[in-house]
Amino acid sequence: QVQLVESGGGLVQAGGSLRLSCAASGRTFSSYGMGWFRQAPGKEREFVAAINWSGRTTYYAASVKGRFTISRDNAKNTVYLQMNSLKPEDTAVYYCAADTAGWAAAAIAEYDYWGQGTQVTVSS
Numbered sequence: 186q187v188q189l190v191e192s193g194g195g196l197v198q199a200g201g202s203l204r205l206s207c208a209a210s211g212r213t214f215s216s217y218g219m220g221w222f223r224q225a226p227g228k229e230r231e232f233v234a235a236i237n238w239s240g241r242t243t244y245y246a247a248s249v250k251g252r253f254t255i256s257r258d259n260a261k262n263t264v265y266l267q268m269n270s271l272k273p274e275d276t277a278v279y280y281c282a283a284d285t286a287g288w289a290a291a292a293i294a295e296y297d298y299w300g301q302g303t304q305v306t307v308s309s
Contacts, residue, residue, distance in 0.1 A: 186210075186211075186298075187209055187210060187211050187213075187214075187217075187283050187297075187298040188209070188210040188211075188298075189207055189208070189209050189210075189281050189282070189283060189298055189299065189300035190207065190208050190300055190301070191205060191206065191207050191279065191280065191281050191300045191301065191302060191303040192205070192206050192207075192208070192303060193205040193206050193303060194279060194303030194304045194305045195304075195305070195306070196306045196307075196308065197271055197305075197306070197307055197308070198307070198308050199271060199272055199273055199307055199308065199309050200270060200271065201271050201307070202267070202268060202269045202270075202271065203268045203271065203305060204265060204266070204267050204268070205221070205265065205266040205268065205279055205281075205303060205305070206263055206264075206265055207219070207221075207263065207264045207265075207266075207281030207300060208261075208262060208263050209262045209263070209264070209283065210262070211262070213285075214259060214262040214283075215238060215259040216238050216285075216287055217238060217283040217284060217285055217287060218235060218236065218237050218238055218283070218284035218286065218287045218288045218289050218290055218295075219235065219236050219255075219257060219264040219281060219282070219283055219284070220232065220233075220234065220235040220236075220281065220282045220283075220284065220289070220290060220291075220295075220296060221233040221234045221235070221255060221264075221266045221279060221280070221281055221282075222279070222280045222281075222282060222293065223275075223277035223278065223279045223280065223305075224277055224278050224280070224302075225274075225276060225277040225278075228277075230280070230293060231246065232246050232291045232292075232293070233245070233246055233249055233253065233266070233279070234246065234249065234253055234254075234255040234266060235255065235284075235288075235289035235290055235291060236255045236256065236257055236264065236289050237287060237288055237289040238287035238288075240256065240257050240259070242288075242289045243255050243289060244289045244290075244291060246291075248274075249268075249275075252268065252269050252270045252271075253266060253267065253268050253269070254266070254267040254269075255267075264281060266279070266281075268305070271305075271307045272307060273307045273308065273309045274307075275305060275307050276305060276306050276307050277304075277305060278302040278303065278304050278305075279302060279303050279304075279305050280299055280300055280301075280302045281299075281300045282296035282297075282298060282299045282300070283296060283297060283298040283299075284296050284297060285297045285298075
């Protein structure tokens with residue numbers, strides 16, 4: 186069993202930055218692909234970014250590419266999402282997820298474990 190705990194959410198003005206963290210339990214974190222997803226009120230959960238087990242492969246949704254950066258520190262069992270140039274439409278609950286297959290996957294169905302989420306609110 187893997188537990189994922191997100192942190193770093195909050196309220197920020199448009200154009201600002203936030204850094205989300207996701208801490209994972211367990212000794213096999215370094216073999217997992219990790220992803221960030223988000224869900225706005227009344228909308229489906231959507232893919233944001235993913236990183237493979239080694240950190241060498243990353244993948245971004247078109248809406249965040251060039252503004253968000255995903256990274257990981259396997260020594261700390263933590264994955265990060267640096268969010269710059271935030272827009273009001275980035276407002277959502279952000280979730281991290283673990284893919285035991287190790288890939289940088291975009292599909293929700295590829296992920297085996299999920300965190301509880303952290304709220305990000307961007308004011309205009």
